[in-house]
Amino acid sequence: xxxxxxxxxxxxxxxxxxxxxxxxxxxxxxxxxxxxxxxxxxxxxxxxxxxxxxxxxxxxxxxxxxxxxxxxxxxxxxxxxxxxxxxxxx
Amino acid sequence: xxxxxxxxxxxxxxxxxxxxxxxxxxxxxxxxxxxxxxxxxxxxxxxxxxxxxxxxxxxxxxxxxxxxxxxxxxxxxxxxxxxxxxxxxxxxxxxxxxxxxxxxxxxxxxxxxxxxxxxxxxxxxxxxxxxxxxxxxxxxxxxxxxxxxxxxxxxxxxxxxxxxxxxxxxxxxxxxxxxxxxxxxxxxxxxxxxxxxxxxxxxxxxxxxxxxxxxxxxxxxxxxxxxxxxxxxxxxxxxxxxxxxxxxxxxxxxxxxxxxxxxxxxxxxxxxxxxxxxxxxxxxxxxxxxxxxxxxxxxxxxxxxxxxxxxxxxxxxxxxxxxxxxxxxxxxxxxxxxxxxxxxxxxxxxxxxxxxxxxxxxxxxxxxxxxxxxxxxxxxx
Numbered sequence: 001x002x003x004x005x006x007x008x009x010x011x012x013x014x015x016x017x018x019x020x021x022x023x024x025x026x027x028x029x030x031x032x033x034x035x036x037x038x039x040x041x042x043x044x045x046x047x048x049x050x051x052x053x054x055x056x057x058x059x060x061x062x063x064x065x066x067x068x069x070x071x072x073x074x075x076x077x078x079x080x081x082x083x084x085x086x087x088x089x090x
Numbered sequence: 091x092x093x094x095x096x097x098x099x100x101x102x103x104x105x106x107x108x109x110x111x112x113x114x115x116x117x118x119x120x121x122x123x124x125x126x127x128x129x130x131x132x133x134x135x136x137x138x139x140x141x142x143x144x145x146x147x148x149x150x151x152x153x154x155x156x157x158x159x160x161x162x163x164x165x166x167x168x169x170x171x172x173x174x175x176x177x178x179x180x181x182x183x184x185x186x187x188x189x190x191x192x193x194x195x196x197x198x199x200x201x202x203x204x205x206x207x208x209x210x211x212x213x214x215x216x217x218x219x220x221x222x223x224x225x226x227x228x229x230x231x232x233x234x235x236x237x238x239x240x241x242x243x244x245x246x247x248x249x250x251x252x253x254x255x256x257x258x259x260x261x262x263x264x265x266x267x268x269x270x271x272x273x274x275x276x277x278x279x280x281x282x283x284x285x286x287x288x289x290x291x292x293x294x295x296x297x298x299x300x301x302x303x304x305x306x307x308x309x310x311x312x313x314x315x316x317x318x319x320x321x322x323x324x325x326x327x328x329x330x331x332x333x334x335x336x337x338x339x340x341x342x343x344x345x346x347x348x349x350x351x352x353x354x355x356x357x358x359x360x361x362x363x364x365x366x367x368x369x370x371x372x373x374x375x376x377x378x379x380x381x382x383x384x385x386x387x388x389x390x391x392x393x394x395x396x397x398x399x400x401x402x403x404x405x406x407x408x409x410x411x412x413x414x415x416x417x418x419x420x421x422x423x424x425x426x427x428x429x430x431x432x433x434x435x436x437x438x439x440x441x442x443x444x445x446x447x448x449x450x451x452x453x454x455x456x457x458x459x460x461x462x463x464x465x466x467x468x469x470x471x
Contacts, residue, residue, distance in 0.1 A: 014239060014338070016231030017284035018223045022205060031222035031283075033232055033337050043222040043337035053284060058239040072215040080215055 008064040009088060010036035017051045026070070034062055034085050048086040061088035091340040092395040094185040095470060096319040097192075097312070098127030101299035101430045104266045104418035107200070110296070112144055117156035117196035119298035119423075123194070127302050127314055131158035134302070135190035140167045140177030140197040141422040153196060170423075170457025171371065172326070173197060174299065175179075175425025179324045179463060181303045191308035197427070198298035199420035206294070208457075222337075227283035227372060228341055229293050229458070231353045234285060234374025236338070237391070243377055247392040249276040251373040252290045252415055254401050259412025261402075261443035266295045266418035280452075295418030299426035309371035315470050319433045322450070323355035323466035329459075341375065344462035345382040345454065347383065351450070353384070356466040360384040363406060363466075364448040366433055367428035370413040380408070402443060410435070410443045425463055428453040436469040 014033045021027050030046035046062065049055050062085040069080035100122035107115060111195050116139065131154070138353025139150030145168035154164065161261055169176040181195035198462050207226040216225055237243045254272050259265035271408035279287040309315050327348040329340045353359050360383060368383065370376035377395065381388030387398075393402050400408040411417045411431040414424060434440045445451075452467045 014232045014235040014236065015221065016228040016249070016286075017281070018219070018225070018228050019284070020205065020282045021223060021225060023218050025216075025219035027219070029219055029223075029329070031228050031232065032453060033222075033236075033334070041332075041334045041337050046111060053245075069215055070218065074213075074215050082220055083338055 006040055007037040010034045010062055011059045012046070012056065012062055013041065013048065013058070015056055017053070030056065032085055034043060044083055044085055046085045063088045091186050092188060092307065094182050094211045094321050095306060095309050096301050096321065096429070096433055096467070097173050097304045097309055097314040098123040098129065098302035099300070099430045099433045100126050101264060101423070101427045102297060103264045104295045104297035104420060107296045109326055111363040112141060112149055112198055112200050113152035113156055115200060115296060115298045116141070116153040116196045117148060119198065119237040119300040120153060120196050123300035123302050129192070129302060131160060133192055134160070134162060134194045136181070136184060136193040138165045138166070138177040138181040138193065138195045140173040140425065141199060142168050142170065142173050143199060143201070147195050149198065150196070169207045169461045170459050171369065171421050172425060172455045172457035173422040174465040175453065175455045175463030175465065176428070176461065178301055178426050179326055180431060182321055182324045183376055185303050192302065192304045194300065194302055195426060196298065196300040197423040197425055200296045201420055203294055211318040222397060225281065225283065227286045230372035230375050231283040231286045232338060233341060233378060237378055241389045241392065243380040243392045246273070247279065247395050248285050248373045248377060249273055249287070249290060250395045251370065251376045252276045254395065254411035255370060255409050256289070258402055258410045258443060259416035262412050262417060265412040265416055266293050267412070267416045280384035286372050286374055290415070292371045292414035293416065295420050297418060297420030297423040297427065299423045299430050300428055301429060317437050318470040319436055320470050321465060322468050323352040323464070325355065326463045327351070332341040333464045334462060339458050341456045341458070342378060342382055344460050345379055345456065348462040348464040351385050351462045352466050358450065362450055363452050364452065365410060365432060365445040365451045366406065366408045367411060367431050368408060368454040370409055370415050371419060373415065376408065376413070383452070383454065384413060402445065407445050410445060425455045429453065429465060431465065432467050436467060
């Protein structure tokens, strides 16, 4: 295997707004499938948009941002970074 | 190769039975299916037992401890939500191949309440709610929204599936629920994963179903052809590779593949089917399969539900049992329960929900991961 650098922008392909998850998981949030500009499909949280279907259009442009993994730490106390999607700033 | 027939088939009323063990639940349906054809466990040459929750627990052997340890071969089967149908298919294949003349297939499950899916590995940190959702309502919501994106399917149309199947279940005494759920109630129920509200998610219940499968020669010998159901096609497919597999578990291409093969094996087409029991684990899922099974074009799925074509009395009734949405979805039992439902219509014994003049029916289940099992059934001539 070798590392691949993916584009940091793409379009919203499909989504669900999750209101009920497992205990301790903050809801609601947007679970999004995004097609990146090179055609790679990835799944993640779509943030910085109100979780309402009225604000979510298929093919809306999104960008990939990196941030702390919602404060989650592993058993050894390590913090993690994760990727998120947000609506692309024009 | 011989033809294989269902000669006995039954299911318990789905519900919650925490006081029973899994083998006890399975044994109940097994005895009912045996009674249905007047045979006993002594006649059975093999047992194919589907269960998911105790997949390593030798459920089939423990079931025989309840109803007769005759020493026959037992095969324990696990294949996600296609578990019951896969056990049935293995039983069918053994008769078809001439290994045995008469065998028993059982599907059984005891479920907790609550969300399925989303469990990650133990290493690192949990990914649920961080990198999207792996819960089943969300995964099937995303699959439904993909249909919406391509064909304009609406929240209301998805919700109507649930209205229809809950209505059907009011006519099925073996369903978990017999409650009408009007459209506003479905749409205003607690939102679980948009567009699936709570009433658009299948019910986690305990249940079991069983079938006795027999070669034609043996069925005639036993005088069991009168109510026998011919298995015209039995198909199992895994999911052919798709570009989005890693982010969207694919329930479409394996269904399309299985449908094509099932119609070929049965020598007929979707227009010949009188009723369908399909895998409505979520209301969004049912809509996908109208097109996948070829009963309409993909873009017409919304219209099918709007115009009542898939309701009892419509052109091709779908899930007249109430479906997984209201009859309930005990994972390992579902595949055989669907076969029970279709067989009951083909025998003209379905009472208030009888699909008039039903001659040929189709059953479909999907196990995410993915496995698709399909059967085409016909009343013996």
